[in-house]
Amino acid sequence: MTMRAADGSPEVHLYEQVITEMAALIDAGALRPGDRLPSVRRLSRQRGVSVATVVQAYLGLEDRGLVEARPQSGHYVRARRAPLPPEPRSPRPTTTACKVSVRSLVTRVYTAARDPSIVPFGAAYPSPELLPTDKLNRILAVIARSAGWAGVAYDPPPGLPALRRQVARRAVDGGCALGPDEIVTTSGATEALHLCLRVVARRGETIAIESPTYFGLLQLVESLGIRAVEIPSLPRAGMDLDALEEALGRHRIKAVVAIPNFSNPLGAVMPDESKERLVGLLGRRDIPLIEDDTHGDLHFDDVRPRVAKSFDRRGLVMLCSSFSKTLAPGYRVGWVAPGRFRDAVEHLKFAQSVASPTLPQMAVAQLLEEGGYDHHLRALRRRLAAQVVRVSEAVAEHFPAGTRVARPAGGFVLWVELPFGVSSLDLHARAMEKGISVAPGPLFSAKHRFSNCVRLNCGYPWTDQLDQAVRTLGRLVGELSGS
């Protein structure tokens, strides 16, 4: 685990510092494609770090696709296959709340995700090979053999104490001091969001959400009959707080739902000052913030971003997360720290489903206790960062001019704005004919906006098949744009 030092700043592995610095030099153009990096030995002397640290850092830069090793020669800045296109534009604010309906679109994307013959750019899943599947299953097997009645008994809310202790321990990384008793375990982050929404808003009432946002959230909101005001999400800053403040003045907003860290689909991270401002402006109005931090551990930079909850002094922030994207989607182990709504959430969880299954919680708690989780996360982050770079570069190379590409700071999805007038629904349909799934933009909006955007899942290691699929997508976009 990355611990915070006494002054509150996080301790970071040395090699990660080196990666960040070299990546910044490359990004800024100080090191350009074809430039040779300092030799391992030289950098080790310069920086006063061990040779092993530099080797590890250079491997990390390779993983990210930023440098390449040439035998007998050293490390060189990789030539980008094409300069990245500009970033997508920020959406314009809308002024009305509306009913939400994304159901049929979501079904189409998820049906595709269940078919292994289809190129998986649609639903957002990490590739199985990136997760410690066998390790976790083995832990579960050992526990099941010795658990006896404890393994089959109800584990009523707030949920397994050992798991809540581990979640509390890890919350420090996000800048949060949470006690195990402040946490309720859930069936994934989806159930966590569902419980929060039910506790703070009723059918016909209005909440504020980001736009674009995660369609799982839109589905939940739709199923509950809640109305949503869409607040633009800025590619590099998350929810537009000026627009939010305006909306708060115009609507009777019962709650705000946001994904401050690596929003889905933009991959944006909200700066700490904005998180503080968000928590403050809602706190003054006594409005709860439902914070989805599912991707928070998947930062590409060396420091894990803080959660908005870390600025919460009034118990109004309901922090939701899960282990579905980092360990095992099918274990359905998530959690919520509901602040002052803890008792209501705990009781509703009990009323809705009595309890979450016991053994999967025990297995995840055990894996977290054993301590290999941070090591796994570091490797996972490197792989995901590299995959996002690869997909971005392939889009840059194969998509026609006028395409824009987001710069996610974490997670594993890539938001792509297609040239003006290209319908992502048409692209979705034509791509499916070629065996390629993408998530069309209107999925990510209650108003079905973003008609010329798509989200690409970057959860899979790069292969020729993926490269070929991006090429095909680029050709289809070209045809649809008439270019």
Next chain:
Amino acid sequence: MTMRAADGSPEVHLYEQVITEMAALIDAGALRPGDRLPSVRRLSRQRGVSVATVVQAYLGLEDRGLVEARPQSGHYVRARRAPLPPEPRSPRPTTTACKVSVRSLVTRVYTAARDPSIVPFGAAYPSPELLPTDKLNRILAVIARSAGWAGVAYDPPPGLPALRRQVARRAVDGGCALGPDEIVTTSGATEALHLCLRVVARRGETIAIESPTYFGLLQLVESLGIRAVEIPSLPRAGMDLDALEEALGRHRIKAVVAIPNFSNPLGAVMPDESKERLVGLLGRRDIPLIEDDTHGDLHFDDVRPRVAKSFDRRGLVMLCSSFSKTLAPGYRVGWVAPGRFRDAVEHLKFAQSVASPTLPQMAVAQLLEEGGYDHHLRALRRRLAAQVVRVSEAVAEHFPAGTRVARPAGGFVLWVELPFGVSSLDLHARAMEKGISVAPGPLFSAKHRFSNCVRLNCGYPWTDQLDQAVRTLGRLVGELSGS
């Protein structure tokens, strides 16, 4: 599995027929306490069945506490410690719908259930030793070791095909021809009920429920803000259909929820003709029936009762059940056959929690496939039947005159009506001081009726400690009634 023969009647183990017949003779007084039963050899000749069958039947009668073996002498009808008191009275119909609120009472009973030092007459759990805990955990362990990605991947709704096949296969026992595609797996029967309620009724709308009924249902209804009309449940016939018809004329009822087989808390079973009438009268009005069959496999008679769904021709019956009471509460494996509401239920399950955990479903499916489940159920039923008899007899012996006791036909709960004026809430409080948990009657009613009733859990094998606890309860009831 008990299969139905070609004419639709179920095939029954011969020894179970013998048990039923002898039990009927005892019940009718044809065989009285102290009477000697025919010798094993004689009955075997008389009935043309094997000696082993009769031995098995006599063991079963012993299990039920109806006969006792005397060494070197034979089997004798057991002296009841006291004649059973009369059955509880039927509740009077009420004419108004009301908001539901049982929350704090439920919390108190469940808190007690988590404390192993408390005598467990409160929450309705079968004793761990009656369930195939180690076998199921072992199956899960074997599966987890070899499952790989299949064990950690999402298993999106409608849920694991292997489990749905097993549920469909077993539905034949309840007289139902269900295909695997008509079933959606859930996190226990509670989530099944929750999904059904959300699909058919909204906040402020009215449904009809039994009275008394399972407080888990009341909690769900309360959490959804649905109003409930309470229809009296008759001790030997389930929901009073005349009262229901009247209520249908007076209220705009969006759905009816019933537990036709071994209702909780009464243990009543609705006769087949009534089930058919219920399904018919709702069908003509196009009103869905949510049928909770959680205890359906726990029949004390030799034949499993039909489900109301078996009379459904219009897809209006939503059949809910689980393996929580027969295998493993903490695995949270349940299911629903939602009839014409299948797609809506499937979609809502996806929106609410994406999926149920995969591995517990795989383990339950495997155990059902291996075929030991019916054998386990037979043993479980015999034990539960015996335990219900023991608790009933102890109440008869130790509770003061004016007490009434239900005659459950299955399941493992016993509904006791205390003498007029005795408050079961007071009894609950005083019993807790003595380390005994009971479920007070007002828990089982949206209007907090049944103030002089308690439900006793009979899920635990009889011990001196339980006997002593019933004695203590009887004394407390005596004090409260001033007798």
